[in-house]
Each structure stands twice: as structure tokens, then as C-alpha cells.
Amino acid sequence: MSDSLPSPGLPAPRPCLSIWQRSTRHSTLLNEGSASELPPTADVIVIGSGMSGALTAFELLSAPNGPKNVIMLEAREACSGATGRNAGHCRPDAFRGFTAFSKRINPEQAMKIIAHEKLVLQLVKAFIQKHDIDCDFDYCQTFDVVMGDDFLQYIKGSFDAYKEAGGDMSGITWLDAENAKKATRVPSALGAYEWTAASLHPAKLCQAILELNKSLGMKLFTHTPAVSITASGNANNEWVVNTPRGNITAPIVVHATNAFAATLLPCLHSQVRPVRAQAHKVIPTPAFSGPNMLTHTYSLRFSLTHFYSVIQRKVDGVLVLGTSRGVPGMGQEVFETKDDTVHNPVIEEDCLANFKQVFSDWGEEVQGEGHEFGWTGILGLTKDAVPFIGPVPSLPGQFVIAGFNGHGMARIFGSAPGLAKIILGGSWSDTTMPECFQITEERLERLSALV
Numbered sequence: 001m002s003d004s005l006p007s008p009g010l011p012a013p014r015p016c017l018s019i020w021q022r023s024t025r026h027s028t029l030l031n032e033g034s035a036s037e038l039p040p041t042a043d044v045i046v047i048g049s050g051m052s053g054a055l056t057a058f059e060l061l062s063a064p065n066g067p068k069n070v071i072m073l074e075a076r077e078a079c080s081g082a083t084g085r086n087a088g089h090c091r092p093d094a095f096r097g098f099t100a101f102s103k104r105i106n107p108e109q110a111m112k113i114i115a116h117e118k119l120v121l122q123l124v125k126a127f128i129q130k131h132d133i134d135c136d137f138d139y140c141q142t143f144d145v146v147m148g149d150d151f152l153q154y155i156k157g158s159f160d161a162y163k164e165a166g167g168d169m170s171g172i173t174w175l176d177a178e179n180a181k182k183a184t185r186v187p188s189a190l191g192a193y194e195w196t197a198a199s200l201h202p203a204k205l206c207q208a209i210l211e212l213n214k215s216l217g218m219k220l221f222t223h224t225p226a227v228s229i230t231a232s233g234n235a236n237n238e239w240v241v242n243t244p245r246g247n248i249t250a251p252i253v254v255h256a257t258n259a260f261a262a263t264l265l266p267c268l269h270s271q272v273r274p275v276r277a278q279a280h281k282v283i284p285t286p287a288f289s290g291p292n293m294l295t296h297t298y299s300l301r302f303s304l305t306h307f308y309s310v311i312q313r314k315v316d317g318v319l320v321l322g323t324s325r326g327v328p329g330m331g332q333e334v335f336e337t338k339d340d341t342v343h344n345p346v347i348e349e350d351c352l353a354n355f356k357q358v359f360s361d362w363g364e365e366v367q368g369e370g371h372e373f374g375w376t377g378i379l380g381l382t383k384d385a386v387p388f389i390g391p392v393p394s395l396p397g398q399f400v401i402a403g404f405n406g407h408g409m410a411r412i413f414g415s416a417p418g419l420a421k422i423i424l425g426g427s428w429s430d431t432t433m434p435e436c437f438q439i440t441e442e443r444l445e446r447l448s449a450l451v
């Protein structure tokens with residue numbers, strides 16, 4: 001089925017399992033609705049059960065004037081895309097992206113992107129508190145540790161530019177090399193800066209939202225891929241979403257398919273690119289257990305594209321190490337895949353070797369300590385590194401929220417409520433999102449000219 005669909009097709013039906021999926025195998029949501037009959041019609045069809053789809057559906061269902069009959073289609077298990085397979089950070093950009101986004105888009109939008117991420121952290125925290133969600137949420141301090149000279153030059157420039165442009169410096173602490181070495185436990189640190197972020201169990205959070213949605217009347221059909229969307233031809237100009245298990249007609253369709261958005265939306269071909277990322281579960285040695293645990297989460301920054309993320313979960317001490325695409329000596333073809341059934345042993349080796357070199361007090365491992373397993377997931381990359389959100393040009397009634405560039409946890413809690421407002425008749429100015437997130441003909445055209 002997948003091979004006959006336009007690229008990138010469908011996600012692999014049986015992906016490898018992440019740390020988050022391995023610890024939620026009891027969830028009855030996983031295969032929900034996979035054997036039930038599909039209804040013929042709905043008010044809204046949401047395609048994709050990750051954080052984007054789950055939260056958009058929640059916002060629609062809980063709006064006073066919102067739709068009641070909301071259907072969610074998921075190609076495989078519930079929440080088995082990037083949301084269920086990420087590295088566990090909800091980490092707003094402190095200021096790092098200011099220079100890059102100023103060049104790529106403009107300084108005003110760069111400022112708004114950063115402000116939006118800081119707002120999202122507060123929105124995530126408030127949502128979890130309000131709904132009393134058990135998802136290992138740890139509102140904590142985080143370090144970017146400067147590990148390379150080029151990155152040091154870049155980040156100093158971005159710090160100054162953001163400050164000069166009037167950026168919000170509150171809560172950001174800059175540490176010189178000497179103080180950074182002490183504070184971060186990284187003897188080779190060239191500097192560091194610290195701000196507030198969070199780590200969480202993304203699958204537990206997403207599943208909790210899906211449960212809330214069910215209590216508000218949403219029907220979830222897992223293992224039910226949407227394979228095409230056709231015009232109904234009826235008087236209301238509705239859409240028919242076709243699946244191997246039957247068809248559903250609705251006036252509104254939401255594409256929350258992230259890396260796979262282009263399969264059903266030709267306008268996103270070459271605009272949202274599936275790229276694989278990898279993370280690892282590591283059990284700490286005594287030097288990193290109990291009172292010796294890391295107090296902060298980290299990004300160890302060798303360059304803009306070569307970095308490693310580190311979280312140490314307060315609830316069990318387990319470390320989650322995330323990797324980037326800039327692993328020296330590795331060709332990009334390793335990352336240019338939509339296959340999340342396996343992980344790459346060379347990336348695993350590089351990540352672990354690096355971690356132990358950076359944290360040189362790690363110590364000897366006994367059996368049961370150290371690396372336990374790795375996993376992969378598929379990111380949706382866009383050419384300007386911001387997502388596509390809003391009404392799909394020329395397809396009235398179809399909406400998209402996709403292309404989170406490996407950074408969705410710091411963006412979706414502002415974007416999904418914004419999209420829901422727009423679906424319900426609001427305008428962009430009613431939302432908190434930067435204008436540059438909007439999908440427009442002009443943006444698609446401009447980006448299509450870029451390689």
C-alpha cells in the first residue's frame with residue numbers, strides 16, 4: 001500500500017520501540033479502534049495521533065462552539081510517531097537561534113519564534129498542572145555547554161545580537177569557561193549558559209490528552225492509515241478520507257502527520273522532508289546515581305549541527321541521550337530515511353563514546369549499568385526550520401500542522417491551540433504563533449526555489 005502512495009508514503013507499520021513506548025505497553029489506547037467499523041461521516045477528521053493531532057483535537061472538542069463528532073485516524077499504534085520516540089526535552093530556545101532565524105526569515109520573526117517557545121514551556125506546564133497529568137514532568141534548569149571554538153564564536157554573536165535587539169535575557173545565566181567547567185561537570189567546556197526548560201515522558205503526556213479527547217467524545221481508529229483524500233462532490237463540498245478499512249466524509253480534515261504530511265498533500269512535496277533521528281537509554285554508574293545525579297538537562301554543543309542532548313530523569317535516574325545529524329564522518333544518507341524500525345550502531349557508538357569522554361568522571365560500569373538500547377524516529381524538516389500551520393492553500397476545509405524540525409515539544413502547545421482557533425473561524429492574530437509558521441502560497445513558492 002505504502003509503495004503505491006506518493007513519497008514519503010506511510011510510516012513503517014512495526015517501528016522499533018522507544019524508552020517511552022516500552023514503559024507504556026499496558027495502554028489500551030495503543031490499538032484502539034483497530035477492529036471497529038469506521039463511521040461514514042464526521043464533523044472533523046484528524047489524521048495522526050501524535051502531540052499535534054492530540055492537542056488540536058482536544059482544543060476543538062473543548063471549545064464552546066467546537067465540533068462534537070471528531071474522528072482520529074492513526075496509521076499504526078497510537079502516538080507511535082516522533083512524539084512517542086523523542087529525547088524527552090521540552091526546551092525553549094534561550095537565544096541561540098536568533099542569528100540563524102534573523103538571516104533565514106528576519107529579526108522580528110526570530111524574536112517571535114524565541115518568545116513563542118518560552119511561552120510554550122509555560123503552556124505545557126499549565127496544561128499538565130490543570131489536568132493533573134502524570135508524565136514525569138520535570139521543570140528544571142538546562143545547560144547549553146560550549147564544546148567547540150566555532151560554536152563559541154557563533155553563540156557569543158547570537159547572545160549579543162539578541163540582547164541588542166531587546167530580547168528577553170531574564171533567567172539566562174552566562175558562564176565563562178572556568179565557571180562552566182565547575183557547574184556542568186564537563187572539564188572540556190569552553191563556556192555554558194543556563195536557563196529554564198523541562199523534561200517529560202512524551203508518550204504519557206500524549207496518551208493522557210488522547211484519553212481526555214475520548215472523554216469528550218473523540219473516536220480513535222489506530223492501524224487505519226489515510227491513503228488518499230478526494231472531493232466528495234456533495235453540495236457541502238466535503239472531503240472523503242479513504243483508508244483500507246473504509247471511507248469517511250467530513251467538511252474538515254486536519255493533517256497532523258508531521259514527517260509524512262507530503263504523502264497526502266502534494267503542495268508539501270520537497271517542503272517537508274522525513275529525516276531520521278536517534279536516541280539511547282543509559283543506566284547511570286554510581287558517579288551519576290542518587291545524590292550524584294545531574295541537576296540540569298544538557299545540550300553538548302560542538303557546532304550548530306553537531307550536538308548531543310542529555311536528560312537524566314528525576315523519577316528513576318535513567319539518562320536519555322539524543323543525537324544530531326552532524327556526526328563527523330557520517331554521510332547524510334544515514335539520516336535521509338523514513339525507516340524507524342532499526343537504529344544505527346555507528347551513531348550509538350559515537351554517542352556513547354562522546355558522552356563518556358565529555359563526562360570523564362563516569363567511571364567503570366558493572367553489568368546492568370551503561371547503555372541499554374537505542375531507537376529512532378522520523379522528524380519532519382522544512383527548508384526554513386519552522387512548521388507549516390493553517391488552512392492548506394486551494395483546499396478549503398483542509399488544515400495542516402506539520403514540519404516541527406525535531407523541536408515540536410517546544411512549539412506544539414502554542415501551535416495546536418492556534419490552529420484550532422483558526423479552524424473555528426478565528427484569524428492568525430487570535431493566536432500566539434509567529435506569522436512565519438503560516439502555510440501560504442507565497443511561502444511555498446519562495447521555499448520551493450531553495451535547494
Ligand SMILES: Cc1cc2nc3c(=O)[nH]c(=O)nc-3n(C[C@H](O)[C@H](O)[C@H](O)COP(=O)(O)OP(=O)(O)OC[C@H]3O[C@@H](n4cnc5c(N)ncnc54)[C@H](O)[C@@H]3O)c2cc1C
Nearest residue numbers: 048050051052075081082083086087089226258377408409
Ligand atoms: C529521536 C528523536 C528525538 C527528539 N527529541 C526531541 C526533543 O527532545 N524535544 C523536542 O521538542 N522534540 C524532539 N523531537 C521531535 C518531536 O518529537 C516532534 O517534533 C513532535 O513529536 C512532532 O509531533 P507531531 O504530532 O507533529 O508528529 P508525530 O508525533 O510524528 O505524529 C504524526 C503521526 O501521524 C501518523 N501518520 C503519518 N501518516 C499518516 C497517515 N497517512 N494516516 C494516518 N496516520 C498517519 C504517524 O504514524 C504519527 O503517529 C525528537 C524526535 C525524534 C525522532
